[in-house]
Amino acid sequence: MNILIxxxxxxxxxxxxxxxxxxxxxxxxxxxSIERVHGKGNTTVYDIEITGNRPDxxxxxxxxxxxxxxxxxxxxxxxxxxxxxxxxxxxxxxPDTLPLFLKTDPTLNPRWTSVVxxxxxxxxxxKKIQKYLELSGLRTIxxxxxxxxxxxxxxxxxxxxxxxxxxxxxxxxxxxxxxGEILTTLDGKKHTLPGGDIVIEDKTGTLIxxxxxxxxxxxxxxxxxxxVILFLQTYxxxxxxxxxxxxxxxxxxxxLFEKGLDTELVLPVFSIGMRMMGSAAGGRVAGPVTxxxxxxxxxxxxxxxxxxxxxxxxxxxxxxxxxxLESLGFTVRMREERxxxxxxxxxxxxxxxxxxxxxxxxxxxxxxxxSALPASAPPNxxxxxxxxxxxxxxxxxxxxxxxxxxxxxxxxxxxxxAYKILNPLSSDWVYMRTSLKQSVxxxxxxxxxxTKDLKVFELSHVYVHKHNDLPKETLHLIxxxxxxxxxxxxxxxxxxxxxxxxxxxxxxxxxxxxSSDITVLYLDFAKMVELAxxxxxxxxxxxxxxxxxxxxxxxTGDFRIGPLMDTVKTLHPLIYRVTFLDAYQNFRxxxxxYLDTTKxxxxxxxxxxRQKILDAVRxxxxxxxxxx
Amino acid sequence: xxxxVSSANLISLLIEYEQxxxxxxxxxxxxxxxxxxxxLGSKSKLSExxxxxxxxxxxxxxxxxxxxxQVKTSIESELSKKNTEPVQSRNTFDPTMPGIRPPVGHLHIxxxxxxxxxxxxxxxxxxxxxHPEVDWDWYAFESLNMxxxxxxRDEWETFFIKSQVPNSKSQKNTKHAKFDKMVLTPHTSNGxxxxxxxRKLPIRMINIAKCYRRQIDVSHTPMxxxxxxxxxxxxxxxxxLKGVMDFFFTHFYGPGRISRIRPFHFQFTEPSFEIDVxxxxxxxxxxxxxxxxxxxxxxxxxxxxxxxxAGGIDPEIYSGFAFGWGIERTYMxxxxxxxxxxxxxxxxxxRFLEQF
Numbered sequence: 001m002n003i004l005i006x007x008x009x010x011x012x013x014x015x016x017x018x019x020x021x022x023x024x025x026x027x028x029x030x031x032x033s034i035e036r037v038h039g040k041g042n043t044t045v046y047d048i049e050i051t052g053n054r055p056d057x058x059x060x061x062x063x064x065x066x067x068x069x070x071x072x073x074x075x076x077x078x079x080x081x082x083x084x085x086x087x088x089x090x091x092x093x094x095p096d097t098l099p100l101f102l103k104t105d106p107t108l109n110p111r112w113t114s115v116v117x118x119x120x121x122x123x124x125x126x127k128k129i130q131k132y133l134e135l136s137g138l139r140t141i142x143x144x145x146x147x148x149x150x151x152x153x154x155x156x157x158x159x160x161x162x163x164x165x166x167x168x169x170x171x172x173x174x175x176x177x178x179x180g181e182i183l184t185t186l187d188g189k190k191h192t193l194p195g196g197d198i199v200i201e202d203k204t205g206t207l208i209x210x211x212x213x214x215x216x217x218x219x220x221x222x223x224x225x226x227x228v229i230l231f232l233q234t235y236x237x238x239x240x241x242x243x244x245x246x247x248x249x250x251x252x253x254x255x256l257f258e259k260g261l262d263t264e265l266v267l268p269v270f271s272i273g274m275r276m277m278g279s280a281a282g283g284r285v286a287g288p289v290t291x292x293x294x295x296x297x298x299x300x301x302x303x304x305x306x307x308x309x310x311x312x313x314x315x316x317x318x319x320x321x322x323x324x325l326e327s328l329g330f331t332v333r334m335r336e337e338r339x340x341x342x343x344x345x346x347x348x349x350x351x352x353x354x355x356x357x358x359x360x361x362x363x364x365x366x367x368x369x370x371s372a373l374p375a376s377a378p379p380n381x382x383x384x385x386x387x388x389x390x391x392x393x394x395x396x397x398x399x400x401x402x403x404x405x406x407x408x409x410x411x412x413x414x415x416x417x418a419y420k421i422l423n424p425l426s427s428d429w430v431y432m433r434t435s436l437k438q439s440v441x442x443x444x445x446x447x448x449x450x451t452k453d454l455k456v457f458e459l460s461h462v463y464v465h466k467h468n469d470l471p472k473e474t475l476h477l478i479x480x481x482x483x484x485x486x487x488x489x490x491x492x493x494x495x496x497x498x499x500x501x502x503x504x505x506x507x508x509x510x511x512x513x514x515s516s517d518i519t520v521l522y523l524d525f526a527k528m529v530e531l532a533x534x535x536x537x538x539x540x541x542x543x544x545x546x547x548x549x550x551x552x553x554x555x556t557g558d559f560r561i562g563p564l565m566d567t568v569k570t571l572h573p574l575i576y577r578v579t580f581l582d583a584y585q586n587f588r589x590x591x592x593x594y595l596d597t598t599k600x601x602x603x604x605x606x607x608x609x610r611q612k613i614l615d616a617v618r619x620x621x622x623x624x625x626x627x628x
Numbered sequence: 629x630x631x632x633v634s635s636a637n638l639i640s641l642l643i644e645y646e647q648x649x650x651x652x653x654x655x656x657x658x659x660x661x662x663x664x665x666x667x668l669g670s671k672s673k674l675s676e677x678x679x680x681x682x683x684x685x686x687x688x689x690x691x692x693x694x695x696x697x698q699v700k701t702s703i704e705s706e707l708s709k710k711n712t713e714p715v716q717s718r719n720t721f722d723p724t725m726p727g728i729r730p731p732v733g734h735l736h737i738x739x740x741x742x743x744x745x746x747x748x749x750x751x752x753x754x755x756x757x758x759h760p761e762v763d764w765d766w767y768a769f770e771s772l773n774m775x776x777x778x779x780x781r782d783e784w785e786t787f788f789i790k791s792q793v794p795n796s797k798s799q800k801n802t803k804h805a806k807f808d809k810m811v812l813t814p815h816t817s818n819g820x821x822x823x824x825x826x827r828k829l830p831i832r833m834i835n836i837a838k839c840y841r842r843q844i845d846v847s848h849t850p851m852x853x854x855x856x857x858x859x860x861x862x863x864x865x866x867x868x869l870k871g872v873m874d875f876f877f878t879h880f881y882g883p884g885r886i887s888r889i890r891p892f893h894f895q896f897t898e899p900s901f902e903i904d905v906x907x908x909x910x911x912x913x914x915x916x917x918x919x920x921x922x923x924x925x926x927x928x929x930x931x932x933x934x935x936x937x938a939g940g941i942d943p944e945i946y947s948g949f950a951f952g953w954g955i956e957r958t959y960m961x962x963x964x965x966x967x968x969x970x971x972x973x974x975x976x977x978x979r980f981l982e983q984f
Binding site: 024028029030031032033035036037051052053054238241242258259311312313314352354355357358361362366367369370371372373374376378379381383384386387391394395397398399400401402403404405406407408409410419420421422423424425426429432443446447450451454455456461463470471473 | 730731732733734735736738739743746752753755756757758760761762763764777779780782783787788789790810812828829830831832838840842843844850851859861862863864865866867868870871872873874875888889890891892893898899900901902919920930932933947973974976977978979981982
């Protein structure tokens with residue numbers, strides 16, 4: 001997630017001689033990525049991307065802490081000031097003039113802090129806070145509400161305020177919601193809850209807060225509010241996430257809480273909030289501070305082997321291990337072969353040894369690690385024939401003058417047992433195609449509006465149904481021509497069969513269709529790869545030249561040349577090759593090559609074979625030699 | 629008109645004609661068709677001499693006829709010699725006419741990029757494989773250290789596939805106990821654990837496949853392509869990842885474009901990196917297309933121990949790195965194709981496709 005942090009605000013937590021451009025460059029290399037720096041001088045703002053595992057850095061003070069670890073690596077001075085964790089707040093015992101009756105559930109709400117203020121004067125915030133919030137992209141609403149946003153942005157701990165007088169019976173009970181309960185949040189949206197959501201009800205059972213996401217409209221602080229509850233908590237992150245997603249109510253507080261916030265930070269920030277309620281809104285504390293925190297957070301120690309550190313990063317000094325970790329708040333103990341690291345309360349993302357290695361390596365600087373290709377022997381992996389053929393045929397088709405299409409795998413209509421997308425982006429893309437025609441033919445017709453001459457293909461997956469299983473993803477080939485190009489399509493198919501070393505047999509592998517405006521060749525490419533016999537056997541080059549002669553036949557009606565040529569080919573061992581030459585009016589010319597591998601052929605021998613051909617075709621096909 | 633000519637006379641006239649004509653053909657600059665007409669045509673001297681043949685006594689005709697034929701053949705051979713010499717006549721030969729070209733087809737840019745990327749990685753032993761596009765949620769997320777409901781899943785706008793498995797839990801296929809939710813893979817990282825399951829170590833893989841995400845705008849299409857590198861071996865270091873990156877960049881982008889590696893976070897790598905390439909448009913100065921001179925290429929990192937475990941590999945012995953980047957994005961950063969809308973790639977308009 002991206003946050004905006006004004007440079008002026010950052011410098012309330014960070015004493016440094018680094019300029020904004022230095023801060024941006026150094027942090028990007030070793031920490032959160034500063035994607036842009038807007039404005040200049042007092043209005044300089046950093047636009048920072050912070051990854052989801054680092055809620056502790058999603059605040060001005062969090063970025064300051066990162067800066068303190070990173071900037072010295074680049075020769076800048078940097079000191080962390082106003083660290084909230086240093087505060088050890090002690091609250092005076094104040095008589096309970098405005099009582100509040102509370103009940104909570106520690107599994108949903110590990111820590112609850114609250115206090116009631118009287119005499120609050122709601123009005124605009126002072127100029128500085130307004131400016132900070134505006135530069136941070138937050139709306140200023142009123143001094144009281146602005147304090148909550150200020151705390152969230154400065155420390156990464158969301159805060160909320162309730163109007164004490166709007167809470168019936170001054171009773172707050174935190175519990176899991178029941179399915180179907182209704183709550184209107186302060187943005188006016190009415191939600192019907194899915195159940196299991198963390199909510200607070202008042203004495204009448206009315207819901208007044210959608211915890212961790214947004215307060216209820218019925219308990220919100222308005223311009224007339226006088227008595228206000230300041231309220232800081234942590235929640236079960238899984239529950240917050242589920243509710244926020246289910247209701248599509250994505251607030252900044254929710255995106256923080258769902259990542260798991262540090263319970264140890266709640267009270268220090270709460271104490272800062274109390275001070276601001278007094279100084280910025282004239283509030284007088286009207287009762288004792290409530291801090292319900294039954295189970296203190298345990299500290300965690302992670303052990304890393306030094307060998308592993310060196311294997312990941314390369315040879316580094318001990319101080320390159322200790323300094324970065326300590327400046328980030330870790331406590332480090334160096335042993336002979338291992339490093340024991342105590343993780344600070346705000347770093348729940350650090351749980352195993354490689355997490356520690358990451359912290360060391362990034363502060364040490366990825367840019368300082370020398371790159372090196374792996375020195376070990378490459379694995380002995382055979383080439384996948386499907387991939388090899390796919391590339392081979394694509395290149396051939398290109399060189400034969402075809403243009404490749406690449407269409408979406410998703411189609412609009414189910415034709416059979418197609419896999420269905422549960423959450424389609426558009427009604428055009430709902431099913432996974434079972435034939436390439438479904439996506440290619442519409443594209444072809446679109447193109448025919450602009451061009452008359454089209455030769456295109458696509459070689460892609462279709463998704464074939466398998467019972468109780470993932471689809472079979474299998475490669476199909478479609479080639480489309482504009483107009484009737486039957487012989488071209490057949491010729492291409494023949495050439496492809498030849499390449500695969502498969503005897504031409506279209507019906508077993510696909511179809512060839514000619515319609516009014518296009519010709520379509522469709523092949524089960526994967527099947528051809530599976531049955532491919534591309535090995536070519538050597539036959540000796542003939543010592544004696546073949547005798548060649550062309551025979552023209554006079555044919556009638558719906559004569560077909562194919563069977564005639566097939567017959568002639570097998571008629572006599574001396575017939576070496578039969579090729580089709582020409583069709584003109586009712587004449588068909590074929591070329592016969594006679595070959596004897598052992599000697600030159602005499603006219604006599606050829607005459608006999610020729611006679612055999614003529615007899616056979618007359619008998620079987622009623623075809624005679626053209627009169628010359 | 630030749631009258632009353634003797635056969636001897638006619639023969640000498642013929643031979644004289646042959647000599648004169650052959651010389652004339654050799655020196656003439658006229659187009660060969662014109663010369664042919666002049667020396668062999670019906671109004672030629674030869675034609676006249678041939679007609680004179682009929683005036684000869686019958687017994688002489690065949691003898692002189694032979695000479696006529698010889699002369700004719702001789703002249704024709706001279707003509708054909710002339711014809712084989714280069715002729716500078718505009719009527720017959722225009723070298724500025726367009727040549728006859730072989731057929732020209734076009735591979736889709738994505739296919740071109742895939743082939744180029746495959747070749748580069750092949751040279752350092754990373755062999756191309758292909759893993760499913762429609763896969764179990766287990767491979768796309770869970771085995772990658774992202775349990776159900778993990779917020780990190782938000783990074784991928786995932787398409788879900790209607791379950792083919794019977795609704796009733798009791799009927800659930802036991803073989804697919806963890807395989808009951810299907811997705812369109814939003815990244816090629818589903819190939820990581822699948823490749824580990826082949827039980828062959830070390831691993832150097834490039835998985836290139838179609839991926840799907842639920843978004844469409846100038847820089848996103850719901851279907852796109854990624855290439856995923858995975859390297860698993862003993863003692864794998866960050867330096868190796870950088871070495872492989874640098875090798876790829878040098879060969880794909882060419883010298884002059886530099887890369888940088890920044891900290892990032894992915895659930896399935898630790899440490900995780902984001903890889904940037906210096907902007908080709910502004911040469912690093914910062915412009916509209918980039919972020920302060922850098923273009924984000926994609927993610928990388930050292931394989932998370934939980935992922936190795938999910939793939940049945942002991943993370944105490946083996947380690948590895950992985951990276952996964954979009955083909956379209958990677959290619960567009962290379963070429964400065966000035967392609968301002970990635971959706972054009974899937975418009976399938978041949979007027980676009982034929983430009984590449």
